[in-house]
Amino acid sequence: MRKLALVGLGASGLFALRELAGANVEVHVFDVGPEYSKRYACPIDQGKLEVCPPKACSYCAPGQSAGSWNDFKVILSASPTIGGRLYDLVGAAELQKRLDKVKATILAHAPVEIPVVTPNADDLEWIKRKSALAGMTYHYQELLHCGSDNAPAINTSILKEITDKGPNIVFHWDTKVLSVRRLDGKFQLTFDRYRRPENEQQDTFDYCVLAPGRGGAHWLTQQEFYKDLDIHPGQVDIGVRVETSSFFTEEVDKRFYEPKLYYRTKRTNDVVRNFCSNPKGFVTPENHRDYVLVNGHSKMYEKSENNNFAVLVSKTFTRPFKDPQLYSQTLAKVVNMLAGGGPLIQRLGDLKSGRRTKSLKNNLIKPTLEAECGDLALAYPHRILEGIIEYLEALDKICPGVADNCTLLYGPECKSYPDSITVSKNMETNIPNLFVVGDSSSWTRGVGQATTSGILVGEGILEKLKGGKSSPAPAIAPELPAPKSIPVTIINP
Numbered sequence: 001m002r003k004l005a006l007v008g009l010g011a012s013g014l015f016a017l018r019e020l021a022g023a024n025v026e027v028h029v030f031d032v033g034p035e036y037s038k039r040y041a042c043p044i045d046q047g048k049l050e051v052c053p054p055k056a057c058s059y060c061a062p063g064q065s066a067g068s069w070n071d072f073k074v075i076l077s078a079s080p081t082i083g084g085r086l087y088d089l090v091g092a093a094e095l096q097k098r099l100d101k102v103k104a105t106i107l108a109h110a111p112v113e114i115p116v117v118t119p120n121a122d123d124l125e126w127i128k129r130k131s132a133l134a135g136m137t138y139h140y141q142e143l144l145h146c147g148s149d150n151a152p153a154i155n156t157s158i159l160k161e162i163t164d165k166g167p168n169i170v171f172h173w174d175t176k177v178l179s180v181r182r183l184d185g186k187f188q189l190t191f192d193r194y195r196r197p198e199n200e201q202q203d204t205f206d207y208c209v210l211a212p213g214r215g216g217a218h219w220l221t222q223q224e225f226y227k228d229l230d231i232h233p234g235q236v237d238i239g240v241r242v243e244t245s246s247f248f249t250e251e252v253d254k255r256f257y258e259p260k261l262y263y264r265t266k267r268t269n270d271v272v273r274n275f276c277s278n279p280k281g282f283v284t285p286e287n288h289r290d291y292v293l294v295n296g297h298s299k300m301y302e303k304s305e306n307n308n309f310a311v312l313v314s315k316t317f318t319r320p321f322k323d324p325q326l327y328s329q330t331l332a333k334v335v336n337m338l339a340g341g342g343p344l345i346q347r348l349g350d351l352k353s354g355r356r357t358k359s360l361k362n363n364l365i366k367p368t369l370e371a372e373c374g375d376l377a378l379a380y381p382h383r384i385l386e387g388i389i390e391y392l393e394a395l396d397k398i399c400p401g402v403a404d405n406c407t408l409l410y411g412p413e414c415k416s417y418p419d420s421i422t423v424s425k426n427m428e429t430n431i432p433n434l435f436v437v438g439d440s441s442s443w444t445r446g447v448g449q450a451t452t453s454g455i456l457v458g459e460g461i462l463e464k465l466k467g468g469k470s471s472p473a474p475a476i477a478p479e480l481p482a483p484k485s486i487p488v489t490i491i492n493p
Ligand SMILES: Cc1cc2nc3c(=O)[nH]c(=O)nc-3n(C[C@H](O)[C@H](O)[C@H](O)COP(=O)(O)OP(=O)(O)OC[C@H]3O[C@@H](n4cnc5c(N)ncnc54)[C@H](O)[C@@H]3O)c2cc1C
Pocket: 007, 008, 009, 010, 011, 012, 013, 030, 031, 032, 033, 060, 062, 063, 064, 065, 066, 067, 068, 070, 071, 072, 073, 074, 075, 175, 176, 177, 178, 211, 212, 213, 214, 215, 216, 219, 286, 295, 437, 438, 439, 440, 444, 445, 446, 447, 448, 450, 451
C-alpha cells in the first residue's frame, strides 16, 4: 500500500484526513499537539492563570490549532475578498460546494444547535445604505459561530468519525516533523517527540501533505524543497484590537454578527478592514513565545458587556524588501517592549490627543484583558494609526459610539501571511505529490477556506489513487493568478 504523510492536524489537516479515511493509502498524521481529547481550553480564560506563562502554552502556539479550537467562527460564503483566495483558484461554485460540506459536517458534530447567521433582504438594504453613507464597502457573508466552548466537542467528534472509518490511519501525536526532503521521487520525513525530544526517527512516503498553518510557515521556508516551489511574497496586516461597548454595535451584531466592512484611507489609499468581531466577547493574548499579540474570542454561554474586533491595515511590500513577517514581528516586539513584555492598551481619545493612557480607572469601557497602559504611537507607523482612526470614525456613522474617546485599542494585533505558493486546484505544488494546504500555502486565511482546502487536497489524492488525472501545478510560470491586493469599491461620501 502507498504511504502518505500529513503534517499538521489543524483545520485543513482534519478535513483532508476526513476525505482519506478508509482510502487505499496508509496515512501517517503528525502533529506537535497532544491528541484531541487531551487538548485544553485557555488557562487564562478558565481563570486558572492571570497572564500567559513565559513560554507559550499550547493554546495559541503550535499544538492547539488556533481558530478551530478558539472562537471557531466559520465564513461560509464563497467570496472573492474575504476568508482567503480559493475563489481565484477554483471559482465560486466549486468553493461554495466545499463550504456547504464544511457547514454540514460541523453542524452534524455540534453538541448543541448552532445558528447560521444569514443576513436577510432588509438587513442587506440597511447595511448597504449605511456603509455607503459612511464611505465603506460591505462584503456579504454567511457565518457560523461555534464558540470556544463548543470547539473541543466538535473537533473530537469529527476525529472520532474519522478513526471509526479509517483503519488506514496512524497517528503521531506530540510529534514535530523536523524536516521533509525529497528522496528518489518520494519524501523522507525526520521527526521527533515535541515535548521530550531525543527520539529522532525517519520514514519515507509517496505523498506528502503539509498543513502546518501560519505557525509553521517559517518552518516550511527552511525545507530542502522550498527553493524549487513557485512563490510570491505574502501580505501583512497591521492593526489593533478594538474593544468597545456592545451597546454601540448591537444593531449590526444582531443583524450580521460580524459585518465585513472595508475602507480606503483618504490620503494613502490603504485598505483598512475589520476582522474577527466578538460581540459580548473577550480580548485574549496570543503568545508566540518571543512576542505576544492580542486576539479575541467569544463563547456561546459566558458573555461580557463589550464587543471586540480587529481593525487591520493591509500592506504588501515591493523590492528590495521581501520579508513581511519579519516586519510585523519586529513591530510587535517594539509594542511588547514598551509594555514591559506583553500587550499595550490605549484609549482612543488619548491616541487622538497624542498622549499616553495612564489609567483606565474612570474609563466607561472596562477592559476584558489586563494590559499595560501606554502610547501606541511610539511603536506604530503614523500611516497605520491614521488609517485605524479614519476607519473608526467612518464606522461610527454605522455604529454610533465606537469612535468615542473611551473605546480601547490593544496592540499589537498583526497578521502576516506566508509566501503564496503556486498550486493546482487540488493544492498540489509544482513538485509532484507534494501538497501544501491551509494557511501555510497563503491561499486561505480562516477556518472556512482552510477546511475547504483540506477537502480539495483529499479529493485530489483520492483521484490520484484511482489513477485519475489530478496533476501538479505548472513547473515554471504560474498559470494561476498571483496574489493581488484586496479589491475594494471606493465610495467616499
Ligand atoms: C487565536 C486565533 C483565533 C482564530 N480564530 C479564528 C476564527 O474564529 N475563525 C477563523 O476563520 N479563523 C480564525 N483564526 C485563523 C485560523 O485559525 C486559521 O485560518 C486556520 O486554523 C488555518 O488552518 P490550518 O490547518 O492551515 O492551520 P492550523 O489550524 O493552525 O493547524 C496547523 C497544525 O499544524 C501543526 N504543526 C505545525 N508545524 C508542525 C510540525 N513541524 N510538525 C507537526 N505538526 C505541526 C500545529 O500543531 C497545528 O495543529 C484564528 C487564529 C488564531 C491564532
